[in-house]
Amino acid sequence: MNRTYYRDHWTEIEPERFERYKLMFEWSDASRRLLEPAGIQTGDVVVDLGCGPGFTALELATWVGPSGHVHGIEVNADFVEYGRSVAKDRRLEETVTFHHVTDGALPLSDDSIDCIVAKNVLVYVDDPLKTYQECHRVLRIGGRVHAIEGDWDFTLAEPVPEDDWKALIRAASVAFRSPSIGRQLHKVARTAGFADVTVSVDCRPDTTGRYLPMVRNLCTYARQGGALEEQKIDEVLKRCEDAVSSQELLILTPQFVVTATR
């Protein structure tokens, strides 16, 4: 197993997983609830760090309007190309710029940004402190990083036995650089020099199977990692799928919402 799998599985995405992500990263009411507290205003210059196929960046373009701008930053070249084509279709190419970035440096000037949104990406970056320092550089005084991250140790999937779920998470953790990033964000933001850091935790239990694609991704990662037998992985997935049919499912993935102001 490649030690940089946490990065490589984003730079190289096979077609089937690409299609799954396009559905998973669609703009939704859940995303709206998590991003509204960022306080983005008309005319703001905003960054969407780890923007995926671009749906959030394109939505934010409608929040900032033609007098503002959104920069989508992404490590996967196909997502960048896809985001650009949707921006064109929606006539938003003047308001959104998608950047393909592979070295962690933001292609933006000092003191130029009002808000950086980072949703479920800091778990993958090489060095979260360096990322926060880079965000600090490009933000104007009073600008904010609004980060949303899980913390895999705080997840559960009923009726999967706790040990089996934890074994799956451990095996799948090859796909994450910092699997416990949620609890670390406050400390890292402070260390990077942010003056004011607020933390809240958002949790909307899944009882209908909307997190099944996430469970399937975890199984893919665990298979790649090779630390858990295939049969164990299959059992966890089947338990979750069966629990949807029998209406017994309850998946919790608390999201740490951390707003750091420069």
Ligand SMILES: C[S@@+](CC[C@H](N)C(=O)[O-])C[C@H]1O[C@@H](n2cnc3c(N)ncnc32)[C@H](O)[C@@H]1O
């Ligand atoms: C879980 S997805 C989240 C996508 C989007 N933020 C959302 O919540 O819908 C993580 C995204 O971050 C990107 N990514 C991973 N590491 C990155 C890095 N070091 N710099 C920029 N993007 C990165 C991945 O390619 C992927 O598109």
